[in-house]
Amino acid sequence: MNIGLTGGIATGKSTVSSMLVEKGALLVDADVIAREVMLPGHPVLLAVTAHFGQEILLADGSLNRKRLGEIIFHNPSERQALNDITHPAIRQEIRRQVQAYEREHPGQPVVVDIPLLLEAREEYPYLNTIVVVYVPQEVQLQRLMERDGISKEQAEARLSSQLDIEQKKQLADIVIDNSGTLADTEQQVDKLWQRMVREA
Numbered sequence: 001m002n003i004g005l006t007g008g009i010a011t012g013k014s015t016v017s018s019m020l021v022e023k024g025a026l027l028v029d030a031d032v033i034a035r036e037v038m039l040p041g042h043p044v045l046l047a048v049t050a051h052f053g054q055e056i057l058l059a060d061g062s063l064n065r066k067r068l069g070e071i072i073f074h075n076p077s078e079r080q081a082l083n084d085i086t087h088p089a090i091r092q093e094i095r096r097q098v099q100a101y102e103r104e105h106p107g108q109p110v111v112v113d114i115p116l117l118l119e120a121r122e123e124y125p126y127l128n129t130i131v132v133v134y135v136p137q138e139v140q141l142q143r144l145m146e147r148d149g150i151s152k153e154q155a156e157a158r159l160s161s162q163l164d165i166e167q168k169k170q171l172a173d174i175v176i177d178n179s180g181t182l183a184d185t186e187q188q189v190d191k192l193w194q195r196m197v198r199e200a
C-alpha cells in the first residue's frame with residue numbers, strides 16, 4: 001500500500017516518515033526534490049531567477065532561501081508564480097520515483113511525503129490513501145518558531161500560505177495526531193504500518 005503523507009508545516013511529517021522508514025517503508029520526499037531542482041545549474045533555478053531576479057541568489061550562485069522565503073511567504077501572487085515554475089518539475093520527479101520503487105520493489109510500502117498534497121489533490125490521482133499528520137494550530141506555531149528560530153509573525157506568514165490544518169484533517173483518510181509524546185505518535189504509526197503491510 002502506498003500512502004500520501006501530508007500535514008501542515010512543522011506538524012511532524014518528517015518525524016512520522018522517519019518512523020515508517022525505520023519499519024521498512026520506501027520514502028519519496030517532495031522537500032528533498034524541491035531542494036534538488038533549486039541547485040545551481042538546474043533549469044528550474046534558472047527559470048526562478050529569470051522571474052525573481054539575481055537578488056535571490058547568493059554570491060556563489062546558490063539560492064538565497066531566506067530571501068526567496070521572505071518574498072513568497074508574504075506575497076500570494078509571487079508565491080503562485082514560484083509554484084507555477086517549480087511544481088510541475090517537482091510533481092514529475094515525485095511520480096518518476098514512485099514508479100521506479102514500484103518497479104524495483106513490488107509490494108513494498110511507499111510513503112510519499114508532500115507538504116502541499118491537499119492544496120493540489122487532483123495532481124496526485126495515483127495516491128489513494130491520504131494520511132494527515134495533525135497538531136492543533138497553537139502547537140504547530142510553537143514548534144515551527146522553536147525549530148526554525150523565527151518570530152511569531154514569520155511563522156504565521158508561513159502557516160497562512162497553506163490550507164488550514166483543520167481543513168486538512170477533514171480531508172484525511174487517516175489522521176496521525178502528533179500533539180502528544182513521540183511514544184504516542186509511534187503507537188499510531190505502528191498501527192498504520194500494520195495496515196500498510198496487510199494491504200500491500
Ligand SMILES: CC(C)(COP(=O)(O)OP(=O)(O)OC[C@H]1O[C@@H](n2cnc3c(N)ncnc32)[C@H](O)[C@@H]1O)[C@@H](O)C(=O)NCCC(=O)NCCS
Pocket residue numbers: 008009010030031034038064065066068069072079082083086090114115116158161162
Ligand atoms: C521558498 C523556499 C526557498 C524557502 O526555503 P526554506 O529553506 O526557508 O524552507 P523549506 O524549503 O525547508 O520549506 C519548509 C516548508 O515550507 C512550506 N513551503 C515551502 N514552499 C511553499 C509554498 N510555495 N507554499 C506553501 N508552503 C510552502 C512547506 O511546508 C515546506 O515543508 C523553499 O521552500 C522553496 O523553494 N519553495 C518552493 C518549492 C515548494 O513549493 N516546496 C514545498 C513543497 S514541495
Ligand SMILES: Nc1ncnc2c1ncn2[C@@H]1O[C@H](COP(=O)(O)OP(=O)(O)OP(=O)(O)O)[C@@H](O)[C@H]1O
Pocket residue numbers: 007008009010011012013014015016031115143144147178179180181182185
Ligand atoms: N510529538 C512531538 N513532540 C514534541 N516535538 C515534536 C513532536 N513531533 C515533532 N516534534 C518537533 O516538531 C518540529 C516539527 O517536526 P517535523 O520537522 O517532523 O515537521 P514537518 O511537518 O516535517 O515540517 P516541515 O513542514 O517544515 O517539513 C521538529 O522540531 C520536531 O523535532
